[in-house]
Amino acid sequence: MTRKIFILFSLVMTAAFVLAACAPQVSNPIATPPTAAPVVTEEPSAVPPTEVPPTEVPPTEVPPTAVPVEPVTIEWWHITTVDPGKSLWQTMADEYMAAHPNVTINITILENEAFKTKLTSVMQGGTPPDIFQSWGGGTMNDQANAGLLQDITSYLDADGGAWRNSFAPGALAVYALGGKNYGVPWDMGMVGWWYNKDLFTQAGITQVPTTWSELIEDVNALKAAGITPIALGEKDTWTGMHIWSYLATRLCGKDGFLAAADRSGGSFSDPCFVEAGTKLQELIALEPFQPGFLGQVHDEMQGYFGNGQAAMELSGQWAPSVEAAQSADGVGVANLGFFTFPAVEGGAGNATDAMGGGNGFAIGKDASPEAVDFVKYLTAPEQQSRVAAIGAGIPVVKGGETGLTDPNMILVQQGFAAADYFQLYYDQYMPAAMGSIINDATAGLYAGTSTPEQVAQAIEDGAVQVFGK
Numbered sequence: 001m002t003r004k005i006f007i008l009f010s011l012v013m014t015a016a017f018v019l020a021a022c023a024p025q026v027s028n029p030i031a032t033p034p035t036a037a038p039v040v041t042e043e044p045s046a047v048p049p050t051e052v053p054p055t056e057v058p059p060t061e062v063p064p065t066a067v068p069v070e071p072v073t074i075e076w077w078h079i080t081t082v083d084p085g086k087s088l089w090q091t092m093a094d095e096y097m098a099a100h101p102n103v104t105i106n107i108t109i110l111e112n113e114a115f116k117t118k119l120t121s122v123m124q125g126g127t128p129p130d131i132f133q134s135w136g137g138g139t140m141n142d143q144a145n146a147g148l149l150q151d152i153t154s155y156l157d158a159d160g161g162a163w164r165n166s167f168a169p170g171a172l173a174v175y176a177l178g179g180k181n182y183g184v185p186w187d188m189g190m191v192g193w194w195y196n197k198d199l200f201t202q203a204g205i206t207q208v209p210t211t212w213s214e215l216i217e218d219v220n221a222l223k224a225a226g227i228t229p230i231a232l233g234e235k236d237t238w239t240g241m242h243i244w245s246y247l248a249t250r251l252c253g254k255d256g257f258l259a260a261a262d263r264s265g266g267s268f269s270d271p272c273f274v275e276a277g278t279k280l281q282e283l284i285a286l287e288p289f290q291p292g293f294l295g296q297v298h299d300e301m302q303g304y305f306g307n308g309q310a311a312m313e314l315s316g317q318w319a320p321s322v323e324a325a326q327s328a329d330g331v332g333v334a335n336l337g338f339f340t341f342p343a344v345e346g347g348a349g350n351a352t353d354a355m356g357g358g359n360g361f362a363i364g365k366d367a368s369p370e371a372v373d374f375v376k377y378l379t380a381p382e383q384q385s386r387v388a389a390i391g392a393g394i395p396v397v398k399g400g401e402t403g404l405t406d407p408n409m410i411l412v413q414q415g416f417a418a419a420d421y422f423q424l425y426y427d428q429y430m431p432a433a434m435g436s437i438i439n440d441a442t443a444g445l446y447a448g449t450s451t452p453e454q455v456a457q458a459i460e461d462g463a464v465q466v467f468g469k
Contacts, residue, residue, distance in 0.1 A: 070102070072370045077108045077132040079115050081299075082325035085392040092383060096374050103370050112298060113236060123148055130371040134183050134362035136174035137428035138435070143362065149182040150363045155372050156181055163376055171396040174424060175360050183362035186379055187393030189317030190340075190356030190416045191242050191425075194408075197335040199227050199311040208339035210351070212250075212279060215342050219288045222311050229288040231310035233301030234446050237439040238427055242314050242355075243283070244442040244455075245426040246341045247276035249355050253348030254421040260460075261430055263467050268460040269453075272348065277452025279344065280445055294447060299326050306332040314341075316356060317412045321391045338408045340415050354419035357428055359393065430466075437462030 076093070080086050086109065093105040108129070110118060115133060122128055128148050134140050143149050156164035164172070167184065175183040195208070200218075203225040209215040222229040234240045248257065252272035259266025260273070290296075290304050299322070305313045306327030313319065324332030343351035361375050377383065384400025387393045394413050395401050404410060416422065427435030441458040444450025450458070 072103050072368050074103060074105045074131065074368065074371045074374060075108070075129040075364075076105055076374075077110060077115065077119070077129045079110055079112050079133045080392070081109055081111055082322060084325075084390040085321060085387075088386060088390060088392065092378060092386075093374075096377055100370065103374070105374065128362075128364035128366075130364045130367035131361050131375055132364065134175070134360045135357055135425065135428040136183065136185070136360055137357070137424050138431040139428060140175065140182060140362055141177045142431055144177050144180075144182045148365050150365050150367050150372075151180045151182060152184075152363050152372055153180045155376070156184075163379075166379075166381070166397045166399075168396050168398075170422070171358065174357065175362070183360050184375060184379055185358050185360035185396045186384070186387065187317065187360075188356075188358030188396045188416070189394040189412045190354040190419070190422070191246065191314060191316045192338055192340045192412065192415060193312050193314055194305070194319045194323070194333075195312045195337050195339065196305075196308060196310075196333050197337045199308070200337075203227055203311070208337070209342050211342050212247075212344045216283065216286070219283070219286050223286065223288070228290050228304075228310040229286075229312060231301045231305040231313040232289045232293045232446075233296045233298040234289075234294050234443065235296055236298040237443040238425075238435075239298055239301060239314075240446050241427060241439045241442045242425075244276055244280050244445070245438070246314070246355050247279050247344060248273055248426075249353055249423055250341065250344035250349040250351075251275050251279075251347040253350075254353065254423070256348055257423065260463070261426075263463070263469050268463055269456045273456040273459070274452050277442075277445060277455045280442075281452055284446060284448075302326040303328075308333060317358075317394050317409065318392065320406065320408060336408055338411045350420065352415075352418050353421045353423070354416055355423045355425065356416065357425045358396065434462060434466045437466070 078089060080089055090107065093107060097103055097105055119128075119132065123143065123146075126148065128143070140149070168188070171185045171188040172181065174188075175181055175185060193208075199222070200208075203218070203222045205218050205221055209218050219229040232239055252260075252270070256266060256270065256272050258264070260268045260270065290310055293301075296304075301313060302315070302319065302323040303326035304310055305319075306323035306325075313323075315323075320332070320336060324330065327333075340351075340354070361378070363372060363375065379397055381395075381397055381399030381402075384395040384397050385403030388395050388400060388403035388409070389405065391406050391409060394409060394416070395404065401413075404413065423429070426438050430438075438459055441450070441455045441462070444458075445452070445455055
């Protein structure tokens with residue numbers, strides 16, 4: 001009996017396993033039928049993997065300076081007070097802000113002397129602008145040593161030095177101290193004589209002077225014809241200082257000046273510096289300047305020349321655009337010419353030696369990366385070409401020269417390029433305090449209150465005080 005029960009139980013269990021194996025499986029009642037499209041029932045905000053999230057920017061479209069999440073304000077001070085340069089700077093700022101919506105650029109425009117005064121004030125307070133006008137040299141060095149400027153060497157050297165290599169090395173070096181850059185140039189040129197060809201013709205002058213004696217002869221010829229020979233704005237004392245310092249460059253030469261300026265065995269009371277004052281005194285005695293020149297500033301000098309009231313002015317590469325802007329008709333001298341400062345007979349310097357400098361941007365200590373990037377934009381070849389095209393400056397980066405079409409600006413560039421010795425403005429090469437000493441001392445010659453010997457000794461006494469030797 002037991003055996004029959006066991007066999008019966010075995011048969012029942014076997015049948016149950018067979019039926020279970022053969023039976024169709026029951027579908028999950030909430031599953032989506034196989035023929036229906038998949039329905040997302042969870043996390044409706046999730047983005048399918050094949051789509052780009054709305055806030056994500058494709059890597060290939062991100063520019064080198066990715067837009068930050070926070071707004072950035074850039075304070076920019078410059079001294080281009082007249083058009084077309086003034087408007088061009090504004091246009092470039094507007095272009096940059098349009099391409100970088102998070103960036104706001106506040107522009108402060110100041111006349112040269114007002115700029116220096118206001119900058120001195122904010123520097124004393126330790127709050128320099130992010131970007132501001134700079135001539136490099138001693139003043140910039142003082143600012144850098146005081147910790148008021150930002151070292152931008154890493155920006156220049158990024159990408160294999162792409163930005164650095166775009167500049168003319170000599171121009172960029174003016175904005176370096178101890179192998180570090182605290183700014184960059186946007187213009188570089190030289191001081192020379194701008195002249196009105198029509199007035200020269202009226203005075204019977206058929207060629208430009210190549211020696212100091214010939215320049216004196218031309219001044220006499222112009223006065224005889226009833227023409228004011230030279231426009232000057234001596235209220236801005238640096239305008240007159242340029243004539244004295246160019247004479248010193250011609251008479252003392254490179255070695256003589258550097259020996260005095262670097263305190264390496266020379267003195268500003270050396271005979272060549274006294275002779276520079278004597279030559280200038282010779283010119284002043286001819287009364288070659290316009291009435292009231294002692295009380296007129298640089299822009300008034302430019303306007304006087306631009307209105308055709310004077311035959312010459314000693315000025316830099318900015319002169320064509322400024323004299324036109326300051327003239328009554330906005331056009332300026334129609335028949336404008338340029339010649340380099342004449343050789344001085346018996347001088348140690350060469351006739352090709354040039355004195356000048358340029359304009360640049362210094363970077364304040366707290367400037368943002370966006371501020372540096374904006375300066376990089378301003379000094380790109382495309383922007384440099386636009387500056388050159390309006391006659392506002394001479395390009396300092398490769399490719400910028402394509403905009404240089406004015407024949408006189410080309411002459412300036414050629415004069416700069418031909419110089420074996422290029423001397424930065426005296427009042428910029430040395431510390432700021434020394435620049436003021438030179439400007440004030442030479443002003444005594446124009447006012448008739450100092451002799452050449454007194455001027456040279458005042459500069460030397462100032463150098464001893466500034467340099468301590």
